[in-house]
Amino acid sequence: MSETSGRLAKRGCIITGAASGIGRATCSVFAQEGARVICADFNFDGAKLTANSCGSEAIAVELDVSCPQSWNACMDVANVEFGGLDILVNCAGIGRNGDFEAFSLADWNDLVAVNLTGTFIGCQMAMAVMRPQTSGVIINLSSIAATLGGADIAAYCATKGGVSSLTKAVAMHGAPYGVRVCELAPTYVDTELLDNAEIHFPSRQKMLGQMAELIPLGRVAKPLEIANAILLLASDEAAMITGSTLFVDGGQNSGMPSRHSQR
Numbered sequence: 001m002s003e004t005s006g007r008l009a010k011r012g013c014i015i016t017g018a019a020s021g022i023g024r025a026t027c028s029v030f031a032q033e034g035a036r037v038i039c040a041d042f043n044f045d046g047a048k049l050t051a052n053s054c055g056s057e058a059i060a061v062e063l064d065v066s067c068p069q070s071w072n073a074c075m076d077v078a079n080v081e082f083g084g085l086d087i088l089v090n091c092a093g094i095g096r097n098g099d100f101e102a103f104s105l106a107d108w109n110d111l112v113a114v115n116l117t118g119t120f121i122g123c124q125m126a127m128a129v130m131r132p133q134t135s136g137v138i139i140n141l142s143s144i145a146a147t148l149g150g151a152d153i154a155a156y157c158a159t160k161g162g163v164s165s166l167t168k169a170v171a172m173h174g175a176p177y178g179v180r181v182c183e184l185a186p187t188y189v190d191t192e193l194l195d196n197a198e199i200h201f202p203s204r205q206k207m208l209g210q211m212a213e214l215i216p217l218g219r220v221a222k223p224l225e226i227a228n229a230i231l232l233l234a235s236d237e238a239a240m241i242t243g244s245t246l247f248v249d250g251g252q253n254s255g256m257p258s259r260h261s262q263r
Helices: 021-032 044-054 068-082 105-133 151-177 192-198 204-212 223-234
Strands: 012-016 036-041 058-062 087-090 136-141 179-186 245-248
Touching: 012 021, 012 068, 012 105, 021 036, 021 044, 021 087, 021 223, 036 044, 036 068, 044 058, 058 068, 068 105, 087 105, 087 223, 105 136, 105 151, 105 179, 136 151, 136 223, 151 179, 179 223, 192 204, 223 245
Parallel strands: 012 036, 012 087, 036 058, 087 136, 136 179, 179 245
Antiparallel strands: none
């Protein structure tokens, strides 16, 4: 596909968490659809690898999403390279798990800083650029953990629940100015984010198998599947969608596993 064609042709985008997982896959999909992409990540070497794989219209930027000064530097690149910003995907996130009563305050603060504060700052920075343009799209990555509690991921649930509420509030702020703000909530996705959970299982396949048992479609999602859903929300086909949550969860949020009778 040429750089002047595609569903996101010549649109300037920032994608956080670009060095791995969903962020990396989203950078690739957006670039294939003609977007000009800033691949932003705290892991700058990883961001450069992603940008190099996306072609000449991709730029790597080192970004600490919890730091306003780091966001300012990233937005400066967008203003210089794109003359503004059309799309922000707040994809950066971390996961920590463990017994709730033993969960450390340091781990809690890390999760809040990256998953919630980072999304908050990104929304603020993007809105300041998009509102005068009277156009733009912000997509925040949440999780089914925003609506379903997990005893061993309580802090993660709390941060993703915060992202969900934040998305709705920011969507109300942006709507009069033509800025759409959406939330995408995936189920388990086979990415590096699951590495912290893998250590509690005999093997990664055992872990993925047990997770798949909770998903009606019977399997864990792939990063590309989530990236394609993000593309849909970012595209003109979703022009009437704001403040909404798109669940890409294989049906997991629709009901509980059938454990109430024998069959």
